[in-house]
Amino acid sequence: MSQERIEAPIPGKxxxxxxxxxxxITEDGEICVLQSMKMQNPILSPVEGTVVEVKVAAGxxxxxxxxxxxxxx
Amino acid sequence: MFKKILVANRGEIxxxxxxxxxxxxxxxxxVFSDKDAAALFVKNADESYPLGDPEPNSSYxxxxxxxxxxxxxxxxxxxxxxxxxxxxxKFVEACEARGIVFIGPPSYSMHEAKPKHKSRDxxxxxxxxVSPGSDGAIDDASGMVKAFEVADGIGYPVIVKPSGAGGxxxxxxxxxxxxxxxAMDYAKSLGSEAFGLPAFYIEKYITRAKHxxxxxxxxxxxxxxxxSDRECSVQRRYQKLIEEGPSPIMTPDLRERMGADAVxxxxxxxxxxxxxxxxxxxxxxxxxxxxxxxxxxxxxxxxTELLTGINLVKEQIRVAAGEELGYSQQxxxxxxxxxxxxxxxxxxxxxxxxxPAKLIAYNPPGGFGVRVDGGVYAGYAIPFxxxxxxxxxxxxxxxRNEAIETMKRALKxxxxxxVKTNIPFHIVALxxxxxxxxxxxxxxxxxxxxxxxxxxxxxxxxxx
Numbered sequence: 440m441s442q443e444r445i446e447a448p449i450p451g452k453x454x455x456x457x458x459x460x461x462x463x464i465t466e467d468g469e470i471c472v473l474q475s476m477k478m479q480n481p482i483l484s485p486v487e488g489t490v491v492e493v494k495v496a497a498g499x500x501x502x503x504x505x506x507x508x509x510x511x512x
Numbered sequence: 513m514f515k516k517i518l519v520a521n522r523g524e525i526x527x528x529x530x531x532x533x534x535x536x537x538x539x540x541x542x543v544f545s546d547k548d549a550a551a552l553f554v555k556n557a558d559e560s561y562p563l564g565d566p567e568p569n570s571s572y573x574x575x576x577x578x579x580x581x582x583x584x585x586x587x588x589x590x591x592x593x594x595x596x597x598x599x600x601x602k603f604v605e606a607c608e609a610r611g612i613v614f615i616g617p618p619s620y621s622m623h624e625a626k627p628k629h630k631s632r633d634x635x636x637x638x639x640x641x642v643s644p645g646s647d648g649a650i651d652d653a654s655g656m657v658k659a660f661e662v663a664d665g666i667g668y669p670v671i672v673k674p675s676g677a678g679g680x681x682x683x684x685x686x687x688x689x690x691x692x693x694x695a696m697d698y699a700k701s702l703g704s705e706a707f708g709l710p711a712f713y714i715e716k717y718i719t720r721a722k723h724x725x726x727x728x729x730x731x732x733x734x735x736x737x738x739x740s741d742r743e744c745s746v747q748r749r750y751q752k753l754i755e756e757g758p759s760p761i762m763t764p765d766l767r768e769r770m771g772a773d774a775v776x777x778x779x780x781x782x783x784x785x786x787x788x789x790x791x792x793x794x795x796x797x798x799x800x801x802x803x804x805x806x807x808x809x810x811x812x813x814x815x816t817e818l819l820t821g822i823n824l825v826k827e828q829i830r831v832a833a834g835e836e837l838g839y840s841q842q843x844x845x846x847x848x849x850x851x852x853x854x855x856x857x858x859x860x861x862x863x864x865x866x867x868p869a870k871l872i873a874y875n876p877p878g879g880f881g882v883r884v885d886g887g888v889y890a891g892y893a894i895p896f897x898x899x900x901x902x903x904x905x906x907x908x909x910x911x912r913n914e915a916i917e918t919m920k921r922a923l924k925x926x927x928x929x930x931v932k933t934n935i936p937f938h939i940v941a942l943x944x945x946x947x948x949x950x951x952x953x954x955x956x957x958x959x960x961x962x963x964x965x966x967x968x969x970x971x972x973x974x975x976x
Contacts (some may be wrong), residue, residue, distance in 0.1 A: 450868050450896045476857065476866035476900040504542075 443486050445508040447501040451475030455497050458508070462490045470508050471495060488512030514538050514588045519557070520578050521593030524643065524887040525809075526553035526905060529591045532825045533558075537852055547895040552887045559585060569654040572596040575603050580790045582612055589613035593826075595899070598808040615832040616806050621781040625805045627675035629713040631781075635802045638780050641746065642775050643801040645715035647677055656696055658850070659714050663692055669717040674699045676707030678804075680750025685717050719793035720953045723747070723803075724759050726774035727816045728787040729827055735837045738771035738779050740816040740846055745954045746941060748864065753864035753934070753957075754941060755812040756851045757819050760950025761793070770800055770924060771841075782971050786813075786828050795953060811854070811904065814885060818850040820909045849915040850908045853923065855886075856900040860937040860963070862972055868896035870889045872930030877922035881908045881915070894931060901935065912950070916942055923969060936975045939940070940965050 451473040458470055468486045473480045491509040495501060513802040518541040519529045526542060530553055533540040541779035542557035547566040548709040548720040561581045571577070573596055582590060592598040601622040625631050629649045636642045641760055644666040650659050663686070665672045672695040674682040682702040684695035692714075699712035720849045723744045728734040744752045758767070780862065781787075788810045790803040813824050822844070829839070857867045870893040876884040886903030894902065905922055909915035923938050943962050946952045956964065969975055 449866055451866070452896070472519050473897040476868055476898065478900075480865060 440511055442504060443484075443488065443510040443512055444493065445470055445482065445484065445510060447473060447505045447507055448477050448482075449473070449480070450500070450502050451480070452500045453495045453497055453507075454470055454479065456488045456493060456495060458493060460467055460492055464488060464490055473501065480502060483509060484510055485510040486510060513835075513878070514829070516585070516586040516587045517589045517591050517615070517829070518543065518578070518585060519553070519591045519593070520572065520597055521591070521595070522548050522551065522553060522572060522887075522898065523901065524885050525593035525811075525889040526551075526557060528885055529593065529825055529885060532823070532829065532944050533921070536829065537938045538829070541587055541730075543572075543581055545897070547893075547897055550892065560640075561585065565896065566895065568596070574658055575600075575606050579610060579612070580607055580967075581609065583657055584674050586599065587612065589615055589829075591615045591829070592808065594811055599806070606867050613832050614664040615656075615786050615828050617781075617783055617787070620733065621783045622807050622881045625780045625807050627674065627709060627711060628677075628804055629711060631805060632713065632802070634780060635751045635777060638776065640661065640776055640780075640802045641800060643715040643718065645670070646713045648713075650696070650713060651709035651711045656693075659696060660663040660689060660692065662714060663689075666716045668718070670714045671717040672696055672699045672712055672714050673704040674707065674709070675711040675713060676703055681706065682712075683750075704720045710747075718794045718796065718801075721745075722759065722761065722793040722795060723752075724762075724770070724791065724793050724800065725788050725790045725806075725810070726771055727780045727810075727813065727824070728774055728783070728789060728859035729822075729824070729837060730783050730785065730836060731835050731877075732779050732784050734779075734891075735836065735840070736783070737839070737844060738774050738842050739822055739844060740819045741767055741770065742812055742815050744812060745952055746947070746956050747954055750779070752854065754851065754853050754938065755815055756847065756849070756915070761952065766800075773800075773802070777802065781805065783807075785831050786824055811901070812852050813905060814883060814906050815850040815852050818883065818906060819846045820844055820850065821847075833863050842949070848908055848910045849912045850906060851915045851919045853905045853919060854934075855902045855905055855926070855928075855938075856934045857894050857902050857931050858900050858934055859932040860934045861975075862932075864934070866900050868894050868898065868900075870894070871928065871929045873927055874929075875895065875927040876903065877905070877925035879918075879922070879925075881918040882906070882922045883908070902931070912920055913932075916948070936966055936969070937962065940969065 542560040545566040563660040597603040604619040686692035727739040740759040745756035788806040907919035
């Protein structure tokens with residue numbers, strides 16, 4: 440078992456979160472949608488696993504590198 | 513003439529308007545969100561007032577805040593630019609109610625132009641060519657039944673367009689009955705959710721199309737002219753990336769016919785100020801069809817300025833102040849060729865992901881035939897709250913080939929560090945054989961595999 444850190448690739452605002460802690464998630468499953476420069480960018484899981492923790496909520500702004508979620512795979 | 517104007521916008525277009533104000537002896541007032549406090553347009557304005565929270569609804573879209581500042585600063589007129597409040601009739605009415613001149617069309621013209629099925633019907637009734645399709649709005653089951661009859665009559669593929677949407681949002685192409693049902697359901701739900709308007713319409717889908725548009729200027733006395741045509745077919749997800757003027761397929765006869773129809777559209781809308789009339793040109797049957805109007809200045813307007821020498825922003829201000837154009841159609845002469853590349857903060861190697869960041873180095877190109885309309889500098893942080901446009905790079909040449917070569921030289925000279933940009937995309941697109949021949953449609957980017965080519969060149973080490 441290893442933990443995958445999902446970080447914000449760019450600054451922006453979280454407009455929706457699709458998962459909660461304990462959810463199972465598939466590879467390329469949506470974690471949240473990050474809006475930046477008027478574009479909606481879905482943040483997808485690079486691995487299949489279980490969501491351990493979600494660090495963001497809708498309406499929150501993030502900087503590059505901020506932790507979005509931890510996924511156990 | 514006005515003594516003081518408030519510029520209700522940001523970025524390059526705000527700076528542009530402030531520059532014209534200075535040349536015309538008009539005092540300029542900037543409004544800015546917290547994220548724009550260090551922006552060039554703020555530094556260059558004669559006065560500036562904060563809007564606070566950068567969220568667009570709290571800042572550049574906030575009518576009350578902006579009009580409050582306009583009254584406090586005692587301006588006579590407001591320059592809207594493009595985007596934000598530029599096409600909002602409620603804002604125009606609020607200006608009109610307070611006796612502030614809106615530098616743009618009267619609210620009446622804006623209401624006539626929207627929703628899109630309404631302007632389509634209005635143009636059809638008045639003899640402007642529109643693509644074969646449905647009449648009026650479709651928003652219920654009986655309308656959908658009729659839509660199937662219309663589709664059978666004009667033949668598939670058809671395109672379903674939500675009446676309230678712009679920028680290609682919610683548009684879907686249907687190749688058969690099943691796809692049409694799905695596209696209509698989608699347009700209806702998207703329209704209700706996003707625009708509070710379930711209405712949509714259907715048109716014959718033109719598979720090989722060029723996006724062409726005409727710049728119109730009209731004064732309060734009813735003098736209306738078309739200034740130049742532009743072609744904006746190089747798009748990605750309905751976002752324009754490269755524009756040029758004239759269109760490579762334009763002829764004097766076609767320009768005269770399309771220009772006359774564009775003027776007719778402006779007259780039907782009782783239009784005053786700067787207008788763009790968009791047409792879809794079919795490469796299958798060489799016919800053109802009215803698409804929609806943009807009741808504001810367009811991003812790509814400098815192409816027309818370089819071709820004609822007419823300063824469109826100054827003309828907007830003059831016309832709003834009640835001055836006459838002072839020239840007629842015959843006085844407008846086109847000279848040479850012009851191209852615009854939109855320099856965006858986005859990563860063309862990562863599916864065009866937005867790339868808001870701080871500019872570490874910034875040296876725009878120059879030299880003969882190059883124009884850069886920007887509003888940034890080294891050290892400036894490009895915020896994520898607004899669109900990704902860093903600057904508009906334009907070239908001018910005596911002919912198309914010269915304009916392309918000048919553009920390529922300028923793109924390669926452009927030094928931007930710290931922020932990823934779409935410059936590599938432009939370089940590849942301008943070198944494409946179909947583009948060089950002028951033989952391209954709105955499917956250019958996908959059909960020619962521009963993004964794939966970019967990745968290959970990156971692998972080969974051409975781009976870093």
